Amino acid sequence: MLALSLAVLASLAGSAVAHGGLANYTVGDTWYRGYDPDEDPAEQLGQAWMIQRQWASINPIFDVLDPFLACNNPGTPPPSYIPIRAGDNITAVYWYWLHPVGPMTVWLAACGDSCINVDPATVQWFKIWEAGLLSGNVPEGMWYQKQFQNWDGSPDLWPVTIPLNLKPGLYMIRHEILSIHIENKPQFYPECAHLNVSGTGHDYPPEDHLKTFPGAYSPFDPSINIDIYTDEMKNTTTYEIPGGPIWDGFAIRDKYCLGC
Ligand SMILES: *[C@@H]1O[C@H](CO)[C@@H](O)[C@H](O)[C@H]1NC(C)=O
Ligand SMILES: *[C@@H]1O[C@H](CO)[C@@H](O)[C@H](O)[C@H]1NC(C)=O
Numbered sequence: 001m002l003a004l005s006l007a008v009l010a011s012l013a014g015s016a017v018a019h020g021g022l023a024n025y026t027v028g029d030t031w032y033r034g035y036d037p038d039e040d041p042a043e044q045l046g047q048a049w050m051i052q053r054q055w056a057s058i059n060p061i062f063d064v065l066d067p068f069l070a071c072n073n074p075g076t077p078p079p080s081y082i083p084i085r086a087g088d089n090i091t092a093v094y095w096y097w098l099h100p101v102g103p104m105t106v107w108l109a110a111c112g113d114s115c116i117n118v119d120p121a122t123v124q125w126f127k128i129w130e131a132g133l134l135s136g137n138v139p140e141g142m143w144y145q146k147q148f149q150n151w152d153g154s155p156d157l158w159p160v161t162i163p164l165n166l167k168p169g170l171y172m173i174r175h176e177i178l179s180i181h182i183e184n185k186p187q188f189y190p191e192c193a194h195l196n197v198s199g200t201g202h203d204y205p206p207e208d209h210l211k212t213f214p215g216a217y218s219p220f221d222p223s224i225n226i227d228i229y230t231d232e233m234k235n236t237t238t239y240e241i242p243g244g245p246i247w248d249g250f251a252i253r254d255k256y257c258l259g260c
């Protein structure tokens with residue numbers, strides 16, 4: 001275990017393995033293999049088992065207006081979907097993650113009849129989950145991004161719940177890690193998969209939760225274009241996660257169904 005983490009660290013020290021990405025998804029006990037940028041694309045693209053959009057490299061996206069901010073580059077769609085019931089968890093698996101500072105968010109977008117011909121840059125995304133600074137100050141505090149890392153060789157697990165009342169259908173799910181450890185040079189790490197959501201829900205978020213990528217973020221957002229190493233940041237113990245409020249489906253149910 002220790003050996004593995006040292007090996008990982010060693011390999012990270014001087015090489016291109018420096019970032020990381022979303023390798024697999026689990027729902028209950030079922031594992032879904034994601035795209036692997038280190039393997040031959042020809043053996044992955046279009047395979048019946050593929051459920052994740054292609055991300056050609058582990059490198060970050062630096063520009064909030066990058067045309068591939070939604071589902072990474074090139075975002076080639078897979079043929080298959082992860083089946084999941086609304087209310088169940090989907091867990092993103094990273095085999096390692098290094099960067100400690102910045103928010104993590106999860107988004108969904110409805111595809112309509114199929115996700116395959118959908119351009120992730122044109123659909124309406126809504127945020128269903130977020131976590132940022134958990135305690136302490138901005139440069140040195142505990143962020144979820146740091147807390148979710150394991151250094152004993154076990155994978156880093158990121159579970160989120162598909163909103164119980166979400167109406168069934170085909171959706172894209174987008175996991176984004178935003179790393180802000182370099183001054184005024186944010187790094188975005190998005191990956192997307194296709195979901196086939198079942199259940200009995202009827203809800204969908206209101207208009208003000210719907211965003212596009214690019215579009216959801218401003219280059220001038222002080223949470224994105226940020227220098228975390230100033231004296232002021234040492235005194236700052238709050239961090240506003242970009243992209244607006246989350247929609248978890250519960251608020252609307254409670255409004256119409258008091259006592260449910
Ligand atoms: C996880 O995904 C990687 C490719 O990203 C694949 O090689 C591996 O087999 C997957 N693991 C499981 C348990 O599905
Ligand atoms: C489901 O995900 C939530 C986070 O969204 C987490 O708090 C909870 O522990 C997860 N449940 C299981 C069974 O993994």
Ligand SMILES: *[C@@H]1O[C@H](CO)[C@@H](O)[C@H](O)[C@H]1NC(C)=O
Pocket residue numbers: 081083170196198
């Ligand atoms: C989605 O799942 C439903 C069953 O819940 C199934 O009937 C349907 O064919 C699936 N759609 C796709 C595109 O896989």
Ligand SMILES: *[C@@H]1O[C@H](CO)[C@@H](O)[C@H](O)[C@H]1NC(C)=O
Pocket residue numbers: 231232235
């Ligand atoms: C940070 O807080 C300390 C202690 O309260 C104070 O002396 C200092 O002026 C603050 N610095 C800034 C940049 O706000």
Ligand SMILES: [Cu+2]
Pocket residue numbers: 018019020060099
């Ligand atoms: Cu990196």
